[in-house]
Amino acid sequence: MLKRIPVTELLQGMFIHELCGSWMEHPFWKTRFLLNSGKDLQRILDSGIREVWIDTGRGLDLPSGKTLEQDQDETEAVLLAAAPTPEAAPPAGKRALEEEIQRAAKLCDSSKAAVMAMFGDARMGRAVEVDQVGELVDEISASILRQPSALISLARLKHADEYTYMHSVAVCALMIALARELKLAEEQVREAGMAGLLHDIGKMRLPPEVLNKPGKLSDSEFATVRAHPEAGARILQDSQQVGSLVLDVCLHHHEKVDGSGYPHRLEGEQISLLARMGAVCDVYDAITSDRPYKAGWEPAESIRKMAGWKGHFDERVFQAFVRTVGIYPTGSLVRLQSGRLGVVLEQHEHSLLTPMVKVFFSAKSKQPIPQEVIDLSKLAGRERIIGRESAAEWGFRNLDELWTGLPGR
Incomplete structure (x- = not known):
């Protein structure tokens, strides 16, 4: 199980799953490793990182800490609080x-x-x-x-x-x-x-x-x-x-x-x-x-x-x-309720959750589909974004061309 804890509660023997902060702010090559030295613990404490994710299945556990589900709920609440007026x-x-x-x-x-x-x-x-x-x-x-x-x-x-x-x-x-x-x-x-x-x-x-x-x-x-x-x-x-x-x-x-x-x-x-x-x-x-x-x-x-x-x-x-x-900035790969994958084109003026999206792939059939630009603000109750996706994990190499129209940028 993944837990989010303050770095002040870190102990040797814990497995670091992720350091909560920009990877520009710490000197570690890897962000997933077993914390087995006092030197590495001190390096984390001395960095700008204030919280980490630990994997309790691969190292020591603590009774405290936030679960992945709790963290996701809190994070989504922070993003939705930014809704434009x-x-x-x-x-x-x-x-x-x-x-x-x-x-x-x-x-x-x-x-x-x-x-x-x-x-x-x-x-x-x-x-x-x-x-x-x-x-x-x-x-x-x-x-x-x-x-x-x-x-x-x-x-x-x-x-x-x-x-x-x-x-x-x-x-x-x-x-x-x-x-x-x-x-x-x-x-x-x-x-x-x-x-x-x-x-x-x-x-x-x-x-x-x-x-x-x-x-x-x-x-x-x-x-x-x-x-x-x-x-x-x-x-x-x-x-x-x-x-x-x-x-x-x-x-x-x-x-x-x-x-x-x-x-x-x-x-x-x-x-x-x-x-x-x-x-x-x-x-x-x-x-x-x-x-x-x-x-x-x-x-x-x-x-x-x-x-x-x-x-x-x-x-x-x-x-x-x-x-x-935007919550889903231009160029983001998203999954829709219908199972289609699309790249975000433009933000809606009054809603962070309903951008313009160019759909091009079916997550269900794992096959390309005819490209289509859809306005999610006009499809309320019928279509919506249900998750963020990784272009690298799907093997998409031309994602940027889909929204820029520019080859090989």
Whole structure:
């Protein structure tokens, strides 16, 4: 049986089934192993992980802890609490996804080139050109206004070797969309976008062999990477061209509301709103992106996992983020009540549970079926999503082509 327990209750002899947090936050190659050394126990306690799943059938048990069923009920309640209100609906006239995809794909390519050049300047000790940053943020902001799902979802499909640059583009787009969902003034929306684009610039001060390592980091390398927020803040401070809000996000996007983050272990309201937003956007893009040593998690599964990480995110900000990307984000593989499998295309304005879905496969017959786009909001009582699925487990290799219409992205 699986149980979720605080790391403070861990004992040697327990079998770790999963560490509850981003796999970017701990130095373990594996997340499933028998805990048989005091050193590994201390590594977990010293990491940003606060809870773990243990498998009581493969190791020691505890009388306390949450069962899988209890955890799923709590997590679903957190997600449903994010249900949008009519006031939170996207502006009228939003473009359809397919109308914006081609334009967003070109913007992804040009944005990557711009960020590579900008980060290259930072690596060489040259000042950040804020005018160029602002122009890029404005282009990304315009795309998000036309259709938020296009650029946000395309930026997630980055190759492992371009992660550092496209991650900055993705977080910029997510920050802009989230800022608008939170009804921030347009000036703050622009600041949020600039903060997203520059939040990881400190990684340019990391040794290339650490930044580009094709495997999991050692403990010492992990500690080196954790210094990037302060390095980035120094770069931006030296440039004297960005505002205090942008600098603050760079410095504090790894803080957590329970005080277990870094570098300053801030908690709750000590963390600025934009930094709390940056924490959510940074983690979501990180865990849904492929890395050389680990495939990214499915977007819908990532949202579900994040909802269960107690003390990690600001509750109001996270609920707004769920309204921004959906419980089942664009590109998610889902199973319908009818037994059909489909990929999510677009979110419904007023319901997180009834997105547009392109069905293409029968889970019952295990055969492809004619592709069809269905609007679940018009099929209430007849069809609904009953679960998240893994494209890797089904062996689907062209899932992204189904919703982007772009080959081999």
